[in-house]
Amino acid sequence: MSGIVPATAALLSNVQEAYSCYIKDNEEQQKLIKNIDVVNVTRAFDTKHERLEENEIELLNEQKNLKQELLNATKMLEERSTRLATALNNKASDDVGTAEALVTAANAKLAVLKTQLIQNNENLNRMRKNRENE
Structure with a gap:
């Protein structure tokens, strides 16, 4: 036999x-691949969106805590300023030095908290703009 069919x-x-079956199967595989790609892109977007939401929540919580610390520091400053005024009126030099040191420390704490709050607000605004631009 010569091997010719x-x-x-x-x-x-x-x-x-x-x-025909090969072409049909190939088309179905391409559709499946496209569907998988769409699902993967959607999952990646959802994951990124969830991460952004988590970051925003963290920043909002940080902002809340900073505002509370700022309020506490402001109250502390007021109290220490009152002590300083009382010490000055009573001419108690030991109390004046202590009160001045406390006021200075409170002012420094307020400055730090205000800077942190400004940075927090800038981060929140930047994050929100990025989300809007997506």
Whole structure:
């Protein structure tokens, strides 16, 4: 035998059917790949969005804490200023020095808290703008 297969109508029909099945399967695989890509992109977007929301919540909590610390420091400053005024009126030099030191410390704490609050607000605004631009 020479190894040549005769091209019969049945053989040609089977080859065309096999090729059609191959094309159909290939198209279905491409659709599945596209669907998987869409799902992956959606998941990545959702994950990024969740991360941004978590970061925003953290910044808002930090802002809340900073505002509370600022309020506490302001109350402390008022109290220490009152002590300083009382010490000055009573001419108690030991109390004046202590009160001045306390007022200075309170002012320094207020300055730090205000700077942190400004940075926090800038971070929140930047994050919100980035989210709007997406």
